[in-house]
Amino acid sequence: MAKWVVTSAWPYSSDIPHLGNLIGSVLSADVMARYFRMKGHSVIFVSGSDEHGTPVEIEAIRHKVPVKEFADANHVRIKKLFERWNISYDNYTRTESPVHVNFVINHFKEIYENGYIFEEDEPMHYCPKDDKILPDRFVEGICPNCGAPNARGDQCDSCGKPLDAVKLIDAHCAICNGPTEIRMTKQWYFDLPKLSKKVKQYILNNKELSENAASFSLSLIEEGLKPRSLTRDTQWGIPAPFSGAEGKTIYVWMEAVLGYVSAVIEYFEKKGDKEKWQEYWLDPATKTSFFIGKDNIPFHTIIFPSLLLTSKKDYTLPTVVSATEFLLFDGKKFSKSRRIGIWIDEALEILPVDYWRYSLLSIRPESGDVNFTYGTLEEKVNSELNDKIGNFVNRTLSAIKRFMGGKIAERPKLSQQGEGMVQQIGVRHDKIDELYEKFRIQRAVKLTLDQAEEGNAYLNATEPWKTFKSDPEKAYEALYVVARIAKALAVELYPIIPSTAEKIWAFLGMNGRLEDADWSEAKADFDYPLKIGKFHPLFMKIKKKEIIKKLKEIREKEG
């Protein structure tokens, strides 16, 4: 038994997450949290809304509501959506939480006192009308490289080159379109170069980073780390606790990752056990896992460990950083502005949550970008979920009901072949287990599907609907075996599609909730007599056309 802190990347709350966001972080983390719990580990699964920073402010202005109000509403919305997605968070909090804010302030004080933060003057664009110092992204002008008219301060979309915002020609504010002026402003920096060696050591010593995370991080370190700016001239954020930094806030990226710690603190505070968080974050035996998209790697392998290393406490450094590649939608990147993709609120209006969970997890982008299409969805749901898994469970239960009166009174004496089949269930289960231990979720889903396929093949080979007359013993054995496969399948499906797995558990007449069962139950015999419950088909087939039509209707309703 181990202690695990499982975390998913904090969704940025200017918007609702889309399916790509979900599979990379939240959904993957949920699968592992559920798996770990079944294995009997102490799991604390946390995340929260990442709410600070200019994009949220801008969204709020667009919606014409105070930023705090906007953030509150969005946080609640996202939190509720995750509940509907069956994400089993122990604490889904937010960066506006007082626990987080206090923790961040104290934490940065420690780093400051330890001498890892320095200050420097920097020229920035200032908008006199909005009275705001503008982040590069919110300055527009003519690109000094290619002369394109609407280059943003951080990058020109025309020539693709990164820009120095100060060099933009005819710069204007992206919010009000007014002209900007250049002002010198003092900013505080986190001295990453000072940490290079330690961080490199950490990455080299850590064998459980996903491959893409490790190689990408090392190459960044080889190129040389640069000091990272820590402060922003905005109001919407956590006040920077450095002397002379009054009126400035901490850059969101630098504080949001600390939420991984503060969310655990908050979790135990709510339980009235204030000091217990230390048994997780300050115990080297605790394992921590982070589920993120590849765009997020440096923040978890370099910046977050550095923020922990430079404090005054001995924090557990990230054990597992599982970074997924991107999910593409119809060959293109998800894009809010172009409405490419499906968002997690829309998805639930279209299909039951387990259809999405299964489809997404079965194509989880683990070794390269993966394309999600309506065709993929149709294939996954119709052929795998419905035809293979759903139908296997249904035919197993129907056969037991029809040929055995819905009961298995006792364990039959098994033939050599039957014994072999039962053993094979365990062999496959162990393989699935191995894959989860390696965080190979996509492969684990595939092998789980194999259980159903083997069950189907076995039924066809043994034909209990024939033998139940000619050789009832044989039929009895076959039905026992497939019932055992169905039981294993329920356990193994639990991390992936928990509510369907619970259904199968109940259909089989198992005691208690699957949620409370142990992972090894997949290999265990039944309590006798086994009486199967009422059951019905688990899934229905879908039609691509109807999905597209429904999505269109939803969007028209939204306007």
Added chain:
RNA sequence: AGCGAGGUGGGGAAGCCAGGUUAUCCCGGCGGGCUCAUAACCCGCAGAUCGGUGGUUCAAAUCCACCCCUCGCUACCA
């Protein structure tokens, strides 16, 4: 440009890091079986010179070099 990822039968993927019997799986095509089950399930067949060239090796999809193609990132974008 630099860095990174990928190019495997008609489509989609695994295998490659720890080289080795007939290259795996899903979808699709063709043929067959079964009729317990949601017109579902199962079996078999066809189809790949594993991006190209060269090298290492008894042996390469798998290691090395070069080249071609696709994509992502390049950090104040959260």
